[in-house]
Amino acid sequence: MQDSAGMCAKQLRSGLLHRVCRLARFVFSHAEPGPDAYGPQQMRGKWREGRERELTVLRWQYTPETWADLLKHSGFAHVDARIVPPPGDEALGTLLVRADVA
Secondary structure: OOOHHHHHHHHHHHOHHHHHHHOOEEEEEEEOOOOOOOEEEEEEEOOOOOOOOOEEEEEEEOOHHHHHHHHHHOOEEEEEEEEEOOOOOOOOOEEEEEEEEO
């Protein structure tokens, strides 16, 4: 019986792992960034009912072009980053980003 390292190497050589990884997709969204809201933004809130103290987390906001550049330079491929228009008369749309694992 072949050991697991040998099986892994054989799969890598056959391209099986590469084909599986190519199917992976990274997708996320956030509110359209306002004119003064780029880079890390602190968000504060209790985030869950019953929490006694507020919690601060960082949210990263960038333009679609900046997200595309960041993801491409990080090894992602076929990056699509766009603003989806807001419904009705709302002011801000939604930034939607999709990238494939290269």
